[in-house]
Amino acid sequence: PEGHKLTSAVRFEFKATNNVAEYEALLAGLRLAKEMQVKKLLVNSDSQLVVSQVNVVCCPLQLQHGIDESYKLNIPAHGTLLYAHIEAQTIYGALHGLQTFSQVCHFNITTRAIVVHQVPWTIVDQPRFPYRGLLIDTSRHYQPLLMIKKVIDSMSYAKLNVLHWHIVDSQSFPLEIPSYPKLWDGAYSISERYTIEDAAEIVSYAQRRGINVLAEIDVPGHALSWGIGYPSLWPSTDCKEPLDVSNEFTFNLIDGILSDFSKIFKYKFIHLGGDEVNSTCWELTPHVSKWLQKHHLNSSGAYQYFVLRAQKIALSHGYEIINWEETFNDFGNKLSRKTVVHNWLGSGVAQKVVAAGLRCIVSNQDAWYLDHLDTTWQNFYLNEPHTNITDPKKQALILGGEVCMWGEHIDASDIEQTIWPRAAAAAERLWTPYNNLPKDPAQVAGRLAHFRCLLNQRGVAAAPLAGPGRAAPEEPGSCHMQ
Amino acid sequence: PEGHKLTSAVRFEFKATNNVAEYEALLAGLRLAKEMQVKKLLVNSDSQLVVSQVNVVCCPLQLQHGIDESYKLNIPAHGTLLYAHIEAQTIYGALHGLQTFSQVCHFNITTRAIVVHQVPWTIVDQPRFPYRGLLIDTSRHYQPLLMIKKVIDSMSYAKLNVLHWHIVDSQSFPLEIPSYPKLWDGAYSISERYTIEDAAEIVSYAQRRGINVLAEIDVPGHALSWGIGYPSLWPSTDCKEPLDVSNEFTFNLIDGILSDFSKIFKYKFIHLGGDEVNSTCWELTPHVSKWLQKHHLNSSGAYQYFVLRAQKIALSHGYEIINWEETFNDFGNKLSRKTVVHNWLGSGVAQKVVAAGLRCIVSNQDAWYLDHLDTTWQNFYLNEPHTNITDPKKQALILGGEVCMWGEHIDASDIEQTIWPRAAAAAERLWTPYNNLPKDPAQVAGRLAHFRCLLNQRGVAAAPLAGPGRAAPEEPGSCHMQ
Numbered sequence: 019p020e021g022h023k024l025t026s027a028v029r030f031e032f033k034a035t036n037n038v039a040e041y042e043a044l045l046a047g048l049r050l051a052k053e054m055q056v057k058k059l060l061v062n063s064d065s066q067l068v069v070s071q072v073n074v075v076c077c078p079l080q081l082q083h084g085i086d087e088s089y090k091l092n093i094p095a096h097g098t099l100l101y102a103h104i105e106a107q108t109i110y111g112a113l114h115g116l117q118t119f120s121q122v123c124h125f126n127i128t129t130r131a132i133v134v135h136q137v138p139w140t141i142v143d144q145p146r147f148p149y150r151g152l153l154i155d156t157s158r159h160y161q162p163l164l165m166i167k168k169v170i171d172s173m174s175y176a177k178l179n180v181l182h183w184h185i186v187d188s189q190s191f192p193l194e195i196p197s198y199p200k201l202w203d204g205a206y207s208i209s210e211r212y213t214i215e216d217a218a219e220i221v222s223y224a225q226r227r228g229i230n231v232l233a234e235i236d237v238p239g240h241a242l243s244w245g246i247g248y249p250s251l252w253p254s255t256d257c258k259e260p261l262d263v264s265n266e267f268t269f270n271l272i273d274g275i276l277s278d279f280s281k282i283f284k285y286k287f288i289h290l291g292g293d294e295v296n297s298t299c300w301e302l303t304p305h306v307s308k309w310l311q312k313h314h315l316n317s318s319g320a321y322q323y324f325v326l327r328a329q330k331i332a333l334s335h336g337y338e339i340i341n342w343e344e345t346f347n348d349f350g351n352k353l354s355r356k357t358v359v360h361n362w363l364g365s366g367v368a369q370k371v372v373a374a375g376l377r378c379i380v381s382n383q384d385a386w387y388l389d390h391l392d393t394t395w396q397n398f399y400l401n402e403p404h405t406n407i408t409d410p411k412k413q414a415l416i417l418g419g420e421v422c423m424w425g426e427h428i429d430a431s432d433i434e435q436t437i438w439p440r441a442a443a444a445a446e447r448l449w450t451p452y453n454n455l456p457k458d459p460a461q462v463a464g465r466l467a468h469f470r471c472l473l474n475q476r477g478v479a480a481a482p483l484a485g486p487g488r489a490a491p492e493e494p495g496s497c498h499m500q
Numbered sequence: 501p502e503g504h505k506l507t508s509a510v511r512f513e514f515k516a517t518n519n520v521a522e523y524e525a526l527l528a529g530l531r532l533a534k535e536m537q538v539k540k541l542l543v544n545s546d547s548q549l550v551v552s553q554v555n556v557v558c559c560p561l562q563l564q565h566g567i568d569e570s571y572k573l574n575i576p577a578h579g580t581l582l583y584a585h586i587e588a589q590t591i592y593g594a595l596h597g598l599q600t601f602s603q604v605c606h607f608n609i610t611t612r613a614i615v616v617h618q619v620p621w622t623i624v625d626q627p628r629f630p631y632r633g634l635l636i637d638t639s640r641h642y643q644p645l646l647m648i649k650k651v652i653d654s655m656s657y658a659k660l661n662v663l664h665w666h667i668v669d670s671q672s673f674p675l676e677i678p679s680y681p682k683l684w685d686g687a688y689s690i691s692e693r694y695t696i697e698d699a700a701e702i703v704s705y706a707q708r709r710g711i712n713v714l715a716e717i718d719v720p721g722h723a724l725s726w727g728i729g730y731p732s733l734w735p736s737t738d739c740k741e742p743l744d745v746s747n748e749f750t751f752n753l754i755d756g757i758l759s760d761f762s763k764i765f766k767y768k769f770i771h772l773g774g775d776e777v778n779s780t781c782w783e784l785t786p787h788v789s790k791w792l793q794k795h796h797l798n799s800s801g802a803y804q805y806f807v808l809r810a811q812k813i814a815l816s817h818g819y820e821i822i823n824w825e826e827t828f829n830d831f832g833n834k835l836s837r838k839t840v841v842h843n844w845l846g847s848g849v850a851q852k853v854v855a856a857g858l859r860c861i862v863s864n865q866d867a868w869y870l871d872h873l874d875t876t877w878q879n880f881y882l883n884e885p886h887t888n889i890t891d892p893k894k895q896a897l898i899l900g901g902e903v904c905m906w907g908e909h910i911d912a913s914d915i916e917q918t919i920w921p922r923a924a925a926a927a928e929r930l931w932t933p934y935n936n937l938p939k940d941p942a943q944v945a946g947r948l949a950h951f952r953c954l955l956n957q958r959g960v961a962a963a964p965l966a967g968p969g970r971a972a973p974e975e976p977g978s979c980h981m982q
Binding site for chain 2: 157159160162163164165190426428435477479481482488490491492495498499
């Protein structure tokens with residue numbers, strides 16, 4: 019579609035200072051997205067005037083899965099008034115273009131001007147995968163609102179586009195659920211909670227940066243904290259996990275949560291977990307065991323019953339579903355066809371999922387779990403979602419991948435340097451066309467080191483590239499050599 | 501003095517969200533200081549209206565050493581319109597009062613209101629020591645401007661009031677010196693530099709938060725990087741430290757640096773270093789050795805000559821001087837009486853310094869070096885600057901103390917959680933009257949854990965209280981229990 023073209027102008031207020039320049043470029047870009055308008059950007063390049071013009075072809079669009087994120091960035095070399103152009107189908111594509119633009123801008127310390135080297139540039143760019151995720155876990159440790167926003171900022175720098183918010187788990191339930199107001203009694207403390215307004219603010223903050231928020235309730239395991247407010251969700255006081263499958267209240271409550279979620283979390287997917295379910299508890303609890311017998315279910319049948327019933331509730335609220343891979347491994351042919359299987363245990367799962375005709379997100383823990391500190395950035399970089407999948411139709415069922423920052427040893431003090439720069443290595447794998455990806459990560463090291471220094475300049479505590487995850491610098495030296 | 505009283509009003513735009521509340525209180529306070537005006541602050545307390553009124557008695561004052569930082573905070577319990585009052589002699593005292601006020605405000609998750617518990621409050625408060633410092637080192641690793649500003653923000657939360665900026669050292673020279681423009685050729689890279697405008701911005705940013713910036717040039721040792729731009733500062737290409745004592749250019753250059761400094765760094769003190777001088781190099785270099793003979797100096801005499809001559813240059817630019825303790829240990833009675841001796845090697849130095857009638861800052865490395873990761877917060881807390889000094893006149897010569905965050909293993913990725921919360925333990929020692937300090941740090945743990953969670957909520961990556969410096973959380977749990 020042709021759409022309409024809006025034009026307005028904003029002058030970069032570049033100060034003659036080294037560090038803020040790129041950040042300001044970015045902020046201007048974000049403001050642009052927020053206001054859903056088209057802007058002219060005025061910058062100095064090699065002491066010449068450069069005007070960057072952004073054309074967005076289509077109307078402002080709701081951010082959703084599969085939206086056109088492509089952009090074209092053109093920076094010419096000659097002319098009296100140099101116009102750098104960004105063309106995009108959507109404002110989210112334009113945002114990516116502005117990110118790239120901000121990253122080719124450099125501060126010339128002698129002339130005190132922002133310059134672009136090696137002009138002309140013509141960059142035609144779009145992501146390889148529509149799903150490029152990062153998981154954060156706010157149950158094992160609470161993350162302050164400000165820190166979640168900082169993580170969202172940094173994701174946009176690496177063109178990641180899904181924040182998988184593993185909000186609650188067995189350890190704590192920090193989120194307010196208006197339908198069931200005692201649920202957040204399972205929070206660690208009165209101050210380690212998110213109001214429903216906080217959650218809405220996170221979603222809106224992310225959306226303005228081109229990032230969808232994927233909310234998760236991980237059922238029926240990983241839900242012990244739910245029973246602090248509603249103890250009848252526990253099979254018994256001796257046996258508090260998984261959620262009581264025999265209790266209708268369990269499913270009413272899930273329905274209430276997803277009903278509340280549907281007012282805030284507008285992404286087409288909801289994550290229903292389903293991993294690591296130890297259902298021994300059900301068999302050992304008399305009233306649940308009796309229920310199992312009545313319904314001719316053993317515990318693994320009851321696990322399947324639970325997952326599928328939760329899926330139906332989610333579908334009734336308009337969501338498509340993501341489940342962890344155990345659900346597929348155990349009863350894949352029973353899952354709703356609207357299920358996306360989230361791989362985590364290891365490699366080799368994705369090919370089975372797409373062979374079964376379901377969609378898949380790749381997060382194999384040996385490569386893309388950020389809490390595995392001994393996994394190097396090279397391992398992150400080389401992990402290929404299409405491994406052993408050659409049929410283009412099957413390849414298309416791989417929505418993308420996600421790096422997972424589980425929270426057992428992560429709080430506001432260390433989340434940033436455990437995520438970065440290793441997440442950026444995966445982000446490049448998820449963005450760049452396969453044939454453009456270097457086979458040898460040595461070719462990537464310089465670029466990735468530069469990106470981590472850029473993150474530092476933008477206030478993100480990204481760790482040195484060398485060594486294991488979140489290692490401290492080993493010795494004095496330049497950021498670019500760490 | 502009575503001074504004049506200004507009054508204007510600002511309404512807190514408290515949003516009904518848990519995390520930003522205290523931060524907003526703070527921002528309002530900072531805005532207040534910046535504008536050098538007096539404000540009314542409107543907040544809800546226990547669902548009642550509380551108006552916080554700030555009276556600043558004296559005229560706006562230039563921030564300097566020894567300025568009155570006292571304040572009185574009164575929050576009444578009864579009345580239809582509750583006015584919380586802050587009275588202070590200076591805006592910097594008022595800022596401290598606002599910090600305290602922001603820390604007794606809590607978000608009531610049920611009523612969505614900001615409340616103050618346990619009213620009424622009457623707090624009459626002032627610092628025990630006029631010098632409460634934190635050293636950062638931007639030579640071993642460059643710190644981005646944004647990170648320095650974040651450190652300054654966090655200092656103000658703990659009422660620290662001196663940022664000791666160890667700008668340059670042997671490893672790199674990131675700062676622009678207009679008089680000697682090749683000095684920052686010793687920077688790690690073109691992007692790891694501070695322009696003179698950057699430095700001025702840091703000073704101004706700190707000042708608006710009640711923090712003086714103490715700049716340091718550490719001479720004659722710790723200055724190898726100076727010779728990248730001006731190789732004649734090196735005794736020889738084989739022997740690059742200490743700076744060539746026999747070369748008049750060395751002292752001209754120091755004069756140029758301090759002349760440039762005096763336009764930006766307005767604190768009454770300048771730090772001239774003077775530690776760890778290995779003068780073997782001078783004796784081994786023919787032209788320097790010849791100069792030594794001519795002036796009847798051995799190498800230790802030349803060290804004294806260098807330090808005293810640098811002192812005279814600093815005095816000529818209007819500065820009083822701080823030197824590391826070796827200068828005192830080696831020739832204390834020769835030092836200018838305007839010298840403050842900066843202890844670092846160990847405890848027991850301060851008492852000798854004040855016995856000699858000089859002033860002292862305490863930073864003994866066994867207790868107050870933040871790069872010593874195995875020093876616990878309890879060690880930081882219990883370190884007493886007045887140890888073995890009982891005469892009040894001698895006690896008055898102890899200006900205060902400073903925690904030191906040396907940069908060998910610190911960059912933007914880990915500086916915050918290596919500084920906090922241990923620096924806050926020392927900050928309490930430096931602020932609170934001796935008789936009010938608990939002898940048993942167990943009485944402090946809860947309060948300090950709370951403060952570290954507050955830092956996290958404000959976006960500061962303060963580490964868990966338990967364990968060694970910058971330890972990751974050991975297991976899932978509440979922020980307050982880590």
